Structure formats: structure tokens, C-alpha cells
Amino acid sequence: MKLDxxxxxxxxxxxxxxxxxxxxxxxxxxxxxYFKKWKWLWTEWLTTVDHKRLGVMYILSAVxxxxxxxxxxxxxxxxxxxxxxxxxxxxxxxxxxxxxxxIMILFMAMPFIIGLMNVIVPLxxxxxxxxxxxxxxxxxxxxxxxxxxxxxxxxxxxxxDAGWTSYFPLAGKEFSEGIGNNFYAVSxxxxxxxxxxxxxxxxxxxxxxxAPGMTMMKMPMFTWSIFITSIIIIFAFPVLTVALxxxxxxxxxxxxxxxxxxxxxPMMWANLFWIWGHPEVYIVILPVFGVFSEVISTxxxxxxxxxxxxxxxxxxxxxxxxxVWVHHFFTMGNSPSVNSFFSITTMLIAVxxxxxxxxxxxxxxxxxxxxxxxxxxxxxxxxxxxIGGVTGxxxxxxxxxxxxxxxxxxxxxxxxxxxxxxxxxxxxxxxxWYPKIFGHTLNEKLGKISFWIFVVGFNVCFFPQFFLxxxxxxxxxxxxxxxxxxxxxxLVSTIGAFxxxxxFFVLVVNLLYSAWKNKRxxxxxxxxxxxxxxxxxxxxxxYNFAVIPHVKEMxxxxxxxxxxxxxxxxxxxKPIHLPSNSGVPFIxxxxxxxxxxxxxxxxxxxxxxxxxxxxxxxxxxxxxxDPGFYVKVDEIKKVEGITGGDK
Amino acid sequence: MKPKKGxxxxxxxxxxxxxxxxxxxxxxxxxxxxxxxxKTQSDxxxxxxxMMLIVVVVVFxxxxxxxVKYREKPENMDYEPPEQEGNLKMxxxxxxxxxxxxxxxxxxxxxxxxxxxxxxxxxxxxxxIVIHVTSANWKWIFSxxxxxxxxxNYVNIPADTPVKFExxxxxxxxxxxxxxxxxxxxxxxxxxxxxxxEADKPGSYMGRSANFSGEHxxxxxxxxxxxxxxxxxxWVSDVKGTAGKLTEKKYDQILSPGVVGRQTxxxxxxxxxxxxxxxxxxxxxxxxxxxxxxxKMKEDEKTSNEExxxxxxSNHE
Numbered sequence: 001m002k003l004d005x006x007x008x009x010x011x012x013x014x015x016x017x018x019x020x021x022x023x024x025x026x027x028x029x030x031x032x033x034y035f036k037k038w039k040w041l042w043t044e045w046l047t048t049v050d051h052k053r054l055g056v057m058y059i060l061s062a063v064x065x066x067x068x069x070x071x072x073x074x075x076x077x078x079x080x081x082x083x084x085x086x087x088x089x090x091x092x093x094x095x096x097x098x099x100x101x102x103i104m105i106l107f108m109a110m111p112f113i114i115g116l117m118n119v120i121v122p123l124x125x126x127x128x129x130x131x132x133x134x135x136x137x138x139x140x141x142x143x144x145x146x147x148x149x150x151x152x153x154x155x156x157x158x159x160x161d162a163g164w165t166s167y168f169p170l171a172g173k174e175f176s177e178g179i180g181n182n183f184y185a186v187s188x189x190x191x192x193x194x195x196x197x198x199x200x201x202x203x204x205x206x207x208x209x210x211a212p213g214m215t216m217m218k219m220p221m222f223t224w225s226i227f228i229t230s231i232i233i234i235f236a237f238p239v240l241t242v243a244l245x246x247x248x249x250x251x252x253x254x255x256x257x258x259x260x261x262x263x264x265x266p267m268m269w270a271n272l273f274w275i276w277g278h279p280e281v282y283i284v285i286l287p288v289f290g291v292f293s294e295v296i297s298t299x300x301x302x303x304x305x306x307x308x309x310x311x312x313x314x315x316x317x318x319x320x321x322x323x324v325w326v327h328h329f330f331t332m333g334n335s336p337s338v339n340s341f342f343s344i345t346t347m348l349i350a351v352x353x354x355x356x357x358x359x360x361x362x363x364x365x366x367x368x369x370x371x372x373x374x375x376x377x378x379x380x381x382x383x384x385x386x387i388g389g390v391t392g393x394x395x396x397x398x399x400x401x402x403x404x405x406x407x408x409x410x411x412x413x414x415x416x417x418x419x420x421x422x423x424x425x426x427x428x429x430x431x432x433w434y435p436k437i438f439g440h441t442l443n444e445k446l447g448k449i450s451f452w453i454f455v456v457g458f459n460v461c462f463f464p465q466f467f468l469x470x471x472x473x474x475x476x477x478x479x480x481x482x483x484x485x486x487x488x489x490x491l492v493s494t495i496g497a498f499x500x501x502x503x504f505f506v507l508v509v510n511l512l513y514s515a516w517k518n519k520r521x522x523x524x525x526x527x528x529x530x531x532x533x534x535x536x537x538x539x540x541x542x543y544n545f546a547v548i549p550h551v552k553e554m555x556x557x558x559x560x561x562x563x564x565x566x567x568x569x570x571x572x573x574k575p576i577h578l579p580s581n582s583g584v585p586f587i588x589x590x591x592x593x594x595x596x597x598x599x600x601x602x603x604x605x606x607x608x609x610x611x612x613x614x615x616x617x618x619x620x621x622x623x624x625x626d627p628g629f630y631v632k633v634d635e636i637k638k639v640e641g642i643t644g645g646d647k
Numbered sequence: 648m649k650p651k652k653g654x655x656x657x658x659x660x661x662x663x664x665x666x667x668x669x670x671x672x673x674x675x676x677x678x679x680x681x682x683x684x685x686k687t688q689s690d691x692x693x694x695x696x697x698m699m700l701i702v703v704v705v706v707f708x709x710x711x712x713x714x715v716k717y718r719e720k721p722e723n724m725d726y727e728p729p730e731q732e733g734n735l736k737m738x739x740x741x742x743x744x745x746x747x748x749x750x751x752x753x754x755x756x757x758x759x760x761x762x763x764x765x766x767x768x769x770x771x772x773x774x775x776i777v778i779h780v781t782s783a784n785w786k787w788i789f790s791x792x793x794x795x796x797x798x799x800n801y802v803n804i805p806a807d808t809p810v811k812f813e814x815x816x817x818x819x820x821x822x823x824x825x826x827x828x829x830x831x832x833x834x835x836x837x838x839x840x841x842x843x844x845e846a847d848k849p850g851s852y853m854g855r856s857a858n859f860s861g862e863h864x865x866x867x868x869x870x871x872x873x874x875x876x877x878x879x880x881x882w883v884s885d886v887k888g889t890a891g892k893l894t895e896k897k898y899d900q901i902l903s904p905g906v907v908g909r910q911t912x913x914x915x916x917x918x919x920x921x922x923x924x925x926x927x928x929x930x931x932x933x934x935x936x937x938x939x940x941x942x943k944m945k946e947d948e949k950t951s952n953e954e955x956x957x958x959x960x961s962n963h964e
Contacts, residue, residue: 090862163859169836170819170861175784260836261926266820267835300717306733331822332833333814333840336764340757347749351742354702358741359733361709367728370719379714386706390699397752399759400692402830403677403685406822406857470675472826476859484853485674 101164126211141589146191199233225290288425409469457499
């Protein structure tokens, strides 16, 4: 392989990216060395098995990927702002929209949600940790290495360019000869393995680690949503694993599962992809339903209206999510009976979703609604998600879908549900739980500025796309003719995209400004919260709870406050057992990366080295007899500021 | 009250805006049907828009009412909201309400799904004209078996006559879409799918691929020219008199990846290859027609595939 086949060349924007990556790496190395932070980085972060720190790293990665995916989105909108633009040539454009889709779904939405659940779920159920802390660290590092491998593709080797769905035969070797799509197959596989482990981990955590007294029907709604999401992950991700493995075999080892020739079945890929892919959209939407439930109920000073109905509706959505995948290819020539079945099951999802919307509205009814930034994001969700939802019902009508399929109508619809659901929900969760994670709130004024710019920009960007779709504009078009009447709407849409970018920029400014200026909040409970996470100290200590709470009712902490039971008594304190840090997850992540890189470039010896390294890490873990350590009572007292009660 | 005034201004502005959008609707391709298939779909879409508007209005009204009435004000700071477990009656209502709307949508949808699979009812008495459509990266090939002619990147059809397009593909999937005449279907290798469309009157309609198929996918457009019966017959005999003959060699050139302009030929490729049944390997006449019958897989097929990948396409231009 020649050097110019290894590095992507000939594209000024890529050279700029090369330079930016090099500068960033040098900058990070310099700062870490100058402030002598290497040891801190290793002991506090790279080797940590603390669910809160892993959560923070997930969220940080997600925000970085939001930036990357957002830049991709803005580049696409610039290309489409006017007819005949040539900012991105066809080849480059195809790579950019593929990256945008993959990154936003798998490396932004998923880690953001997994980050929130990592930080919050154990706290909400009154647990000291997740069920498998070591596995949790492995999950993070496999996700992270998968994401990095994918991101590498645009400067080394060439970006995948067959769309985020990577339909065969286009994505196969027959029509995509380079190694670009290998990146897709391998990096998603590595990250997906991490997600599957997270699903199992949280399923067990929620089942087995709840505080005494917390029955399933006393769990906070966010925890419920994560529980159901974990179940969806456990069922859906193995399908992705199999599909990607077959894809890798096809591409790297020359088998013919999905090829055009030699009896392959390209449609099998579409089926496998969407059997994973449709539940996947509920994996990223159900947790934010949980976030909104917490935020809305807290800020209305009321308990959640129709708790049981909320749980039942989520279970219903999870069940239906497996019966609808064919709606992604109504136009693939299914029989009318098949299309009718999937049309109706898809529409049915609107019923439980509608139940939830009305329950949230009635949670606020007779409440005392406080408009913080977290609440604004949750409120903006309702009208925008309703627009996304009703257009979703329209798309579910198979016969009408023949006219919407793959058009901008679809693009507008899924951005309406995914941005006003997932992204708004992630932001709401971030503002809501930020003080718990970092011990200080985010600046409300900057938060509201960023909120308004983003929400207005979002509507300006995506609302015109419904009309573009109805006028025949299809997704993934690199440009369009001047005489089609699409100019104005496209330009408006591009302006909206820039506004969203500006809103995101203000959010980042807010994060930095608040870290620098905002007062360190000594109060552990800034929003007058209802669930147990607000009982812990902000920022949360490694052991979470000094004393494991005893739960008697729903919204446990709210009732504890009412009864003045929140004080921790010194005599209740006992030494707390915690697991030790370990470098193995990080090192095994490196080997995943090495092996993945080898597989992408079809360098089998390198792939074998990576695999051997992964097994060596497993072996090392098997002979690791470290039993963890205890936090002493005196130390807990000091940290929690408790006096007296000496034995 | 000041905030309320602002609110009504906003409502006025929004309704004015939506009027502007809606008045533009009549010109949007999908809502401007030029044939019975598109008409059925467009009617269904407009019906669903009304239904969905009801949902939107109800939710938005409750949303605005709750936010205005129960927001935190200095006057109600000491108000302690009641804990509400839920309300069975209300919950039954808002479960039943969407179910009714969905039934109202599902019934016409299923009807329309079934009707799209056959000749439009308005033209039941007429025999459809059959046109085979082959998408090959990145062009559209139209074969008229009865007329024995073939066109590339444009298709002429008689108006007021149902057309049965038989869709297939050489290479990646595409989706055949002519918004003004009706919804789309995929074209896929080793498969044939019928799509019935019809134009009410003569006119020119834009068609394109809706499914991404690689580098020059954006250029995969074609024009559907609906003509009167007389014009169509004239055009066919014109083509038979003037267009060049379609040979296998010529056809292989058309199939090689790239973008081409409009082309017209005498004869069709159907007599030597049916992409719906056979794997086609350009330039390898002897090895064609192995089919997707898995038991027939031969060793030489693999080698020819490798050769296809390495084939130099430049000498075709």
C-alpha cells in the first residue's frame, strides 16, 4: 500500500483537518506535561471503574461527537444552500452524510444517553455502584475506541460513503472497492459490543441493586425507561453484531452473504439492519422520555401523572418497536398484506406515545411550573415532538409513504423526533443533573439564550424540509437544478442549520463559563428534587450514599424531606466497600483499536495481534485477585461533614 | 394584559405563515397529482393532514393553557400543588382518541395499498402498456417489449393509458419515483417489481431515483413525457425508422458506470438478458444467465467477477 492510499489526499478541507488533529494532540500532550497531569489522568480517569466518571467521559465524548456531526450537517446544508454549489464534490458529500448519520445516532445520541444513565441510575435506585463496574469500564473503552476508529476514517484510508444504512450491494466490495466501508463494519462492531455489555449491566443493576424497599413500581421513571431500554438493547444489538460480522466477512474475506452475484441476498442486509435499527431509535428515545418525566414532575412540584400508564406505555412501545421494521422499506415490493400489517403496527406506536404526552401535560396541570433551562428544553420537546409524531403517523401510512419515502419529508420527520426528543432530552438532562455531577449549576441566562437560538434554528432548518419533500426533493442529493423551485426553502433551511450551530456554540460557552465563574453550590438539591440522587452530596462521592436509604414510597427523597428524615446519623455509618481501579479495560480498548485497524485495512497479522491482546487482557483479568478496598467511617464523616457518634 | 397581546400576535403571525405555506401546497409535486395513482395518494395525504391537524390543535391548546395558567408567579409561590396519582377516565379518553383517529386513517390506507397493486380502477377496461425499467449506475434504461425499442434517461408514455413499469436493476438498488404520477418502488437486482402509473393528460413530469446508489446518484433523473396516443405512435414509428440498433456491445457500454445523456435505440436488451432473473456480467457473453439458482454456482463465475472489478471502463467511452 502506498502512502497516498493510506492518508486521504487531494482535499484542502482534509489537510486542514489533519493539521487541526495534529495541533490538538500536541496541545493536549503539552498541557498534560506542563501541568504534570499524566499521573492524574491515568489514576483518576483512564483506569477508573466509577460509574459517574465513566458517565462523564461518555457525555464528554458525546458532546465532541455532536460538534463533529454538527459540522458535517452544516457542511451539507452549505452545499445545498444554493443550486449548483460545489463546496463538497459528490464523493466527499456522500462521505459526509454517511458520517453525519452514523456519528449522530451511534456516537452522539447513544453515548449521551448511556452517560446520563451511568451517572444517574445507580443514584436513583439508591445503589453504591452498577452490578459490574469493571465491565462498565470495558464498555466505555470499546465504545470510545470504536468511535475513534470511525472518526479516523476521514483522514486515514477513506471515509465510508454508502449512507448510514449501508445498503448492499452498494456497500459491498462489488461497488465500494476501497476500505472506507470496512471502517463502518468494524468500528460499529466494536462500539456495539460495548453497548450490548452496557445493556446487560444496567438490566442486572436495576433488577438486583435497588435499595431496600424500592419495588419495581416505586422506581423513578428515568430508571424505568433505562430498564426497558436495556431490554431492547439486549434483544436488538446481537442482530447488529451478526449483521456487521456478515458484512465484514463479505468485505474482508470475500464471502457472498449480501452480494449481488453468487447468490447473495442484498435485501437480507436491509432486514437485519432495520431489525436492529428500528428498536435502536427507541433506545435513544425512551430514556429521554424518562428524563422529561423527571424534569417536568420536579419543576411542576408534582408527582408524575399516571405513573402506571407511563410504564405500561413504555413496555408497549418496546414491544411494538420489534414489529415495525418493514416500514423502512414499504417500497421494496412487499405484498399488500405485509405492507398493511406493518403500516398498522407502526401507526399503533402513536397510541402509547400519545398517552405519555397527555400524562406529561397533566403532570403540569394544577402544578407550579418553574421555567429553568432544563424545563424549557423539556417543554420545547412537547410541541416539536408532536409535529414529528404526527408526520410519523403520516409516513406510517404505507400508500402515502410511496410518495414520502426517502424524500425530505422523511428527513424532516426524523429530525423532528430525534432532535426534539433525543437532543432536547440530553440537554434537559445535562442542565438538570449537571450540579449533581460537577457541584455547580450551569448559567441560566446563557442557557436560555442558547435554548432559544437552538430551538428557533431547529424549526427554521427542518420545517421547510417537509415542503421540499412534498415537492420531490430526495435525501442524499448533492445538488439540484435552479428551475425546480427549491431554492428559497433550501436557503431558509441552511440559515436554520447555522442558528443551531450558534445555539450549540453558546452552550459550549456556557459550560466553560460556568466551570470558571458559577458559584460552587453547597446545596446538594438545587431544584428541590424528588428522587434519591438529590440526597447524595454534590459532586457525588465515590461511594454515592454514606448510608443506603430505605425506600417507603415513590419519589422517596421528596417524602424524606417532608418528614425531615434527610439527616445522616453518625451511628448508621459503616465502612464502605469499593472496587479498585484497573488499567485492563483501557489497555484492552487499545487492543480493540489495533485489531480493528488491522481488520479495516485487511492486514490480518495486525488484526491477530489485536485479538491476542484482547485475550491477554481477559487472562490478566481472570488472575486478578484484587478484592477492592474499604472507605473508613472517619473518612466518610469528614467528607459528609458529620460530627459525633464516635464509638 | 401585555403577554396575552403578544401571544395573539404570535398566533396571527403563525396562521398567516401557514396560509402562505398551504397556498403554496397546490403546486407541490406530490399534492399536484396528474394521474389516478397520484390522485389516490394525494387524497389520502390530505385526509391524513386534516386528521393530524386535529391532534396538533388539541395538544397545542392544552399545552398553552396549562403553561399560562399554572406557571410560577410571585402570587402563587406558597401554592403547594396537589399530588395526583392519575385519572382513569381521562386516561381512557386519551387512549381512545388516537385509536379512533388511527382507524380513520388505517382503513383508507389499506384500501390504497391494495389498489396500488393493480391497474387504476378508472382505467380497468384499458390494457396497460408494459415498459421494463432497469436502473444501472447511474442511468435509467427503459425497454418497450411490444414496440421493440429502448430509451435511456427518458420515457415516453401514452396519456390516459395505464402503464405497467417492470422495475429491475443492474447493480445497486434505486427507487423509481415520479411524484406527479404516483409513488415509488425500488428497483433491485435479480428481482422484478411491477409499478402501475398513469398520466391523465399529456405533459412532462420529473422522475428521479429516491434511493442512494453511489457517486452520481444525484444525476439519476429522467423525464416522463406523456403524449397523446397519436403522438406516441408517431414517436414509436419515428424511432423505428431513425434510431440505431441496440447491440450487446452497445448495451455493455451503456451499463458501464457513468452518467450519460438521453439515448434512443431500435430493439431491446430483453431478448438476451433479463436482469430480473439473471446476473449480468458486461463483456462476458458466455458466462451470462447463470441465474440466482444457488445450486448452479460455478467456479468460473467467481473468476469473471474478479475480472469485472478490474475491468477498465475507459475504453468504452
